[in-house]
Amino acid sequence: MDDLHYAYPPLxxxxxxxxxxxxxxxxxxxGEFLALMGPTGAGKTTLCLTLNGILPHLMGGTFQxxxxxxxxxxxxxxxxxxxxxxxxxxxxxxSQLFNMTVEDEVAFGLESLGLSSAEMEERIAxxxxxxxxxxxxxxxxLQLSGGQKKRLAIxxxxxxxxxxxxxxxxxxxxxPLGRHEVLSVVEQLKRESETTIVMVxxxxxxxxxxxxxxxxxxxxxxxxxxxxxQVFSQVEALHNWGLAVPQMSExxxxxxxxxxxxxxxxxxxxxxxxxxxxxxxxIENRKSKIAxxxxxxxxxxxxxxxxxxxxxxxxxxxxxxxxxxxxxDFLAIVGxxxxxxxxxxxxxxxxxxxxxxxxLVLGQDTAGQRVGQLARKVGYLFQNxxxxxxxxTVWEEVAFGPRNLGFSDEEVAARTSEALxxxxxxxxxxxxxxxxxxxxxxxxxxxxxxxxxxxxxxxxxxTAGLDWRSTCTLMEEITNLNRQGHTIILITxxxxxxxxxxxxxxxxxxGQILACGPTRQVFQQEALLRQAFLAPPPIxxxxxxxxxxxxxxxxxxxxxxxxxxxxxxxxxxxxxxxSATLRPCDLAP
Amino acid sequence: xxxxxxxxxxxxxxxxRLDPRTKLAFVVFSSILLLSFSHLLVSAIFLLGIHGILWSxxxxxxxxxxxxxxxxxxxxxxxxxxxxxxxxxxxxLWQVWRIRITTQxxxxxxxxxxxxxxxxxxxxxxxxxxxQARLVRGLVKLGLPYxxxxxxxxxxxxxxxxxGIYTTVSEAQxxxxxxxxxxxxxxxxxxxxxxxxxxxxxxLRLADNLSLALAARGFQPGARRTYLRELKLGLAxxxxxxxxxxxxxxxxxxxxx
Numbered sequence: 122m123d124d125l126h127y128a129y130p131p132l133x134x135x136x137x138x139x140x141x142x143x144x145x146x147x148x149x150x151x152g153e154f155l156a157l158m159g160p161t162g163a164g165k166t167t168l169c170l171t172l173n174g175i176l177p178h179l180m181g182g183t184f185q186x187x188x189x190x191x192x193x194x195x196x197x198x199x200x201x202x203x204x205x206x207x208x209x210x211x212x213x214x215x216s217q218l219f220n221m222t223v224e225d226e227v228a229f230g231l232e233s234l235g236l237s238s239a240e241m242e243e244r245i246a247x248x249x250x251x252x253x254x255x256x257x258x259x260x261x262x263l264q265l266s267g268g269q270k271k272r273l274a275i276x277x278x279x280x281x282x283x284x285x286x287x288x289x290x291x292x293x294x295x296x297p298l299g300r301h302e303v304l305s306v307v308e309q310l311k312r313e314s315e316t317t318i319v320m321v322x323x324x325x326x327x328x329x330x331x332x333x334x335x336x337x338x339x340x341x342x343x344x345x346x347x348x349x350x351q352v353f354s355q356v357e358a359l360h361n362w363g364l365a366v367p368q369m370s371e372x373x374x375x376x377x378x379x380x381x382x383x384x385x386x387x388x389x390x391x392x393x394x395x396x397x398x399x400x401x402x403x404i405e406n407r408k409s410k411i412a413x414x415x416x417x418x419x420x421x422x423x424x425x426x427x428x429x430x431x432x433x434x435x436x437x438x439x440x441x442x443x444x445x446x447x448x449x450d451f452l453a454i455v456g457x458x459x460x461x462x463x464x465x466x467x468x469x470x471x472x473x474x475x476x477x478x479x480x481l482v483l484g485q486d487t488a489g490q491r492v493g494q495l496a497r498k499v500g501y502l503f504q505n506x507x508x509x510x511x512x513x514t515v516w517e518e519v520a521f522g523p524r525n526l527g528f529s530d531e532e533v534a535a536r537t538s539e540a541l542x543x544x545x546x547x548x549x550x551x552x553x554x555x556x557x558x559x560x561x562x563x564x565x566x567x568x569x570x571x572x573x574x575x576x577x578x579x580x581x582x583x584t585a586g587l588d589w590r591s592t593c594t595l596m597e598e599i600t601n602l603n604r605q606g607h608t609i610i611l612i613t614x615x616x617x618x619x620x621x622x623x624x625x626x627x628x629x630x631x632g633q634i635l636a637c638g639p640t641r642q643v644f645q646q647e648a649l650l651r652q653a654f655l656a657p658p659p660i661x662x663x664x665x666x667x668x669x670x671x672x673x674x675x676x677x678x679x680x681x682x683x684x685x686x687x688x689x690x691x692x693x694x695x696x697x698x699x700s701a702t703l704r705p706c707d708l709a710p
Numbered sequence: 711x712x713x714x715x716x717x718x719x720x721x722x723x724x725x726x727r728l729d730p731r732t733k734l735a736f737v738v739f740s741s742i743l744l745l746s747f748s749h750l751l752v753s754a755i756f757l758l759g760i761h762g763i764l765w766s767x768x769x770x771x772x773x774x775x776x777x778x779x780x781x782x783x784x785x786x787x788x789x790x791x792x793x794x795x796x797x798x799x800x801x802x803l804w805q806v807w808r809i810r811i812t813t814q815x816x817x818x819x820x821x822x823x824x825x826x827x828x829x830x831x832x833x834x835x836x837x838x839x840x841x842q843a844r845l846v847r848g849l850v851k852l853g854l855p856y857x858x859x860x861x862x863x864x865x866x867x868x869x870x871x872x873x874g875i876y877t878t879v880s881e882a883q884x885x886x887x888x889x890x891x892x893x894x895x896x897x898x899x900x901x902x903x904x905x906x907x908x909x910x911x912x913x914l915r916l917a918d919n920l921s922l923a924l925a926a927r928g929f930q931p932g933a934r935r936t937y938l939r940e941l942k943l944g945l946a947x948x949x950x951x952x953x954x955x956x957x958x959x960x961x962x963x964x965x966x967x
Contacts, residue, residue: 175925204928211926215871216919219864221716221843228938233928235936242938259720263870277927472881496887507915508875509882511907521904525887555911569886 141167143341144186151284152315154308156328156349159338160363160588161560165321166212168338169287171195172319173203191284205234207285208278212293214270218262223254223273226262230281248280252306267458268299272306279310286310288320292327294585296457296614298654304331323588326659329353329367329387337362350387363590368617368659372679379683389663396686400670400693421445422577422608423469427478430464438464440632441478446577446625451600451609453623453640455616456653461632462612466579469610470499483576497526500575504582506562507555515557515565516541516550522573536572544568544598560591567598577608584615596622617658620644620677628653641675716866717773717837724946725767725839730848732947733836739954740832746965750821753828760831769838777834785823792819842866844939851941857931864920872913879908 141164149155159165170176174195177184188195191206211217220226227248231241249255252272257265265273271291278286288307292300308331310316322328328335328349335352337345339362345352353359353366356374360366366374369392373384386392425444431437439461446452454462467473468480471492480487482498503509512518520537528536541547544564549557554565563583570578580599584592600622603609611623619626619640626643628635630653636643644650644657645665656662661675664682668674671689676682720726725733744753764774792815799814836845842863850859880890883904890901943951 170922173926175922179921179925199930200925201928201930201933204926209922209926211919211923213916213919216916217923217926219867219920219923221841221863221867225843225938229929230927232935232937233930233933235934237936238938238940241936245938281928467881470885472885491889492884493887493889496885501882501885503878503882503885505878505912507908507912508879509886509908510911511883511904521888522886525889573887 141341142171145338145341145343147336147343147346149285149317149319151317152311154311154318154331154333155320156332156335157319157321157338158323158325158328158335158364160590162558163338164341165338166289169209169289169319169321172285172287173207173209174198174200175209201233204230204278204281204283206283207287208281208283209287210271210274210278210289210291212290214267214274217274217277218270221261222258223249223260223262223265224258226273227277227280230277234281244280244282248276251279251310252276253302266299267295268302271295271299271303275303275306283316285317285319288318290321290323290586292322292324294582296654297616297656298457300327307331323365325353325365325367325370329370337364350385353387354385363588365589368679369663372660372663372682375679375683380687389659389666392663393666397667397670399690400667419445420448421481422448422450422483424481425465425468425478426481428465428468428475428480429477430468430473431476438632439468442632442634444627444634444637446608446610448576448608449603449606450625451603451623452611452625452627453619454610454612454627454629455614455619455655456629456635460629460653462629463581464632465629466501466581466610466612469495469577469579470501471495472501493525496522496573496575498575499577499579500570500573501579502566502570502581502583504585506559506566509566509569510554510562513553514551515546515554518554518565519546519569519572522569526573536574540568540572543571560587563587563591563595567595571602575607577610578602579610579612581612582614583611584613584618592618616644616655620658620661628655641677644677645675716842717834718841719769719773719838720841721768721839723767723839725763725835727944727946728839728950729941729943729947730836730840730844731852731941732943732950733840734848734852735951735954737832737836739958741829742958743961744825744829744832746962748821748825750817750824753821753824756828757824757831760828760835763835764831764838767839773838777831781827781830785827788823788826789819792822844941847937847939847941856935868916871916872909875912876905876909879912880905883908 145164145168157165157168167176170180171184171188172190172195174188176182178195178199184196190203193203193206195203218226220229224245227245228241231244236244245258246255249258252275254269254272254276257269262270262273275286275288275291286307291307292303295303304327307318307320311318320328320332322332332349335345335347335349336343337352337359344362345355345358353370354373356366356370367387369389370387372392373386376382376384384392384395386395423444423446425442428439428442428444429437430439442461442465454466456462464473468475468487469482471487471490474488482490482495487495510518512521516537519540520533523533523536538547541550544567546561546564546568549561549565554562557565567583578599583595583599587595596618599609599611611618613619623640625638626640627637628643628650635653636646636649644661647657647665650656657665658677660679660682661677664672664674664676664685671693672682673685676685740756744756761774793811794809794815796815796818797810797812798818799812801813802810803813803816804811840848846859846863849862850856884890888901888904890905891898892901
């Protein structure tokens with residue numbers, strides 16, 4: 122079997138002459154698992170589309186250079202023929218599952234190949250088994266969970282037996298369990314059938330754990346290429362390109378920079394042994410010095426009492442939730458998809474009404490208040506920005522909310538221009554929001570909520586699909602709002618965000634509260650998190666693991682861990698010195 | 711998630727196994743039959759027969775109840791209005807001012823109502839027992855271009871999705887203080903604008919991605935395709951089809967000769 126060669130001397134596709142790829146050279150070996158990372162707009166998806174000839178065959182544009190996949194040149198073979206060799210799975214599962222049953226979905230590609238129905242039956246059974254969906258052949262794709270949909274999308278191209286599988290952000294938007302399901306299927310595929318994998322992914326931890334090689338794209342070019350270890354050691358360069366690095370690399374970098382250490386660890390195991398070598402086990406735990414602020418006068422902004430809810434004919438989505446959210450709090454709601462996070466949050470602004478129990482917002486029962494009235498008090502940011510963007514200009518989009526609340530024209534104008542300035546959108550005021558990039562569309566929706574100045578702000582997975590830099594910007598803005606006294610309720614799957622920003626965590630599981638309390642305490646209860654298929658971020662896991670060396674063991678951020686560790690080392694050195702001076706006395710008779 | 715756009719009931723029965731083309735032929739046969747014979751008895755026997763067929767093919771009673779609930783208003787409407795607007799016949803039962811209710815009018819109203827119900831059930835036999843994929847396959851096999859069939863299938867598949875998007879968008883706009891469906895007629899129409907625009911933009915993005923997904927699965931317009939479930943006329947089909955043809959011809963001769 123020949124090695125696969127992909128070669129991209131300069132090429133420039135794109136509908137209007139918008140240069141996206143500016144000279145990419147890339148070779149991927151057979152059986153390799155390559156991760157492609159890069160900030161939004163770097164050209165990752167465009168690159169994927171050139172691989173099976175969708176570009177330039179379906180979209181035109183200017184195409185230079187050449188792409189050869191498994192010996193086939195995409196200039197001569199269109200996507201119809203390329204799909205025998207290379208399967209692409211796109212980001213949005215909804216638009217890829219266009220049949221009525223799981224089985225028909227997988228069959229579609231095979232019908233295009235012109236296979237006999239016996240052959241199809243065999244391949245469908247095989248593909249569904251590989252992605253662990255056997256027995257669901259008659260289901261409607263809409264009845265599948267998020268992780269199942271992604272795995273079905275993989276099965277649909279897998280059944281065509283491609284030598285190369287291209288996955289464009291296969292785990293974006295999935296809960297932790299769904300992510301693991303999808304990635305382990307991909308890994309197994311690579312191991313057992315030697316399929317070459319090219320995966321576009323933002324999550325550095327996932328890339329670190331699963332990929333053989335990493336290529337970083339920036340501004341339409343490949344800027345770095347190498348093993349995860351080589352690439353992720355360049356922490357500063359990656360941050361400059363707007364990319365995340367695994368927490369362990371970041372930790373090593375912090376030590377190297379501040380103490381001129383030379384750590385090279387990138388996994389938790391390596392970090393543990395490298396850092397532990399300078400400590401001794403068996404020392405008593407240092408006490409957590411972060412004092413819990415004494416119970417201030419409770420002033421709840423949201424009170425939930427024995428809340429039950431079920432959708433039409435469905436099972437209970439919320440089963441007896443009791444909760445009190447204090448003014449100025451930063452609460453994260455976590456849990457698997459379907460655990461009731463969004464259902465709970467939609468009760469805060471009256472989009473859903475309790476089947477039983479009640480919800481009080483700022484002391485008033487939401488029953489009897491209309492969504493429009495509650496919108497003054499509770500702002501709600503929906504997950505997908507496209508579900509609210511409709512106005513002809515960014516200015517109009519942001520002015521929409523304040524205008525609905527009945528403010529005067531001057532007030533609306535003042536709030537709108539202030540919001541645009543605050544969220545860095547002043548230059549786009551006259552642009553139609555629908556044509557902006559995803560990150561900017563998200564900013565528009567945040568500005569639109571902020572312009573309504575609600576006291577409470579609910580954010581439903583606001584960072585899904587954003588790259589690291591946009592995520593940082595957004596979280597900084599949200600933290601600022603929180604400092605100004607807004608109560609923040611954040612729904613997310615990203616435990617790093619929770620650890621870094623939320624003061625309180627609510628863990629939901631099957632419509633019930635599994636845990637609720639300060640983030641530091643909740644993240645110590647690993648067994649309980651596991652029950653909800655969650656895991657604390659790597660840095661917290663590492664801190665916990667190294668507790669018996671005398672660390673406090675409850676660090677939530679890299680900075681906290683660093684300080685804890687250095688303080689321990691300092692104490693130990695002082696202790697050593699102290700015992701050295703004491704020793705003569707000890708020896709004295 | 712709503713599946714209200716799909717009437718199909720998945721069962722293993724002789725009716726489900728029939729070729730969709732046979733069932734399409736049955737719909738055509740029934741329509742011609744019901745339109746040529748207006749007699750009350752024909753519609754009544756036909757309706758009874760259809761319920762027998764549906765019962766023997768394990769369509770649950772709840773589905774039938776659902777169908778009758780949908781048919782009920784129009785049935786009552788015909789029963790009431792027909793005698794009022796067609797006051798033929800001698801035997802006057804009741805008369806106020808210009809309104810005259812006759813026995814003949816009542817009977818005609820009843821037979822018309824049953825006829826409409828019978829027609830609706832003829833279609834339901836097809837829709838209850840044929841999944842959309844097979845229905846579209848049947849139409850394509852009868853000469854509909856594959857691309858049209860695919861378009862139809864995709865349209866049916868995405869109806870619940872679009873409905874879901876519509877629900878989310880209208881929630882998102884309400885959360886921004888927007889009030890939907892109040893005020894004068896014009897105001898009400900205008901109040902749907904922020905929702906419709908967002909739904910359409912989202913749908914366009916969806917369509918764009920869908921075209922890429924089709925290409926990635928090797929779809930080429932006009933290219934030769936095979937099918938997972940090739941439609942084949944079975945024994946039952948070979949009995950049913952001539953039966954329809956013979957009965958139709960003889961009934962038409964009976965009626966018009």
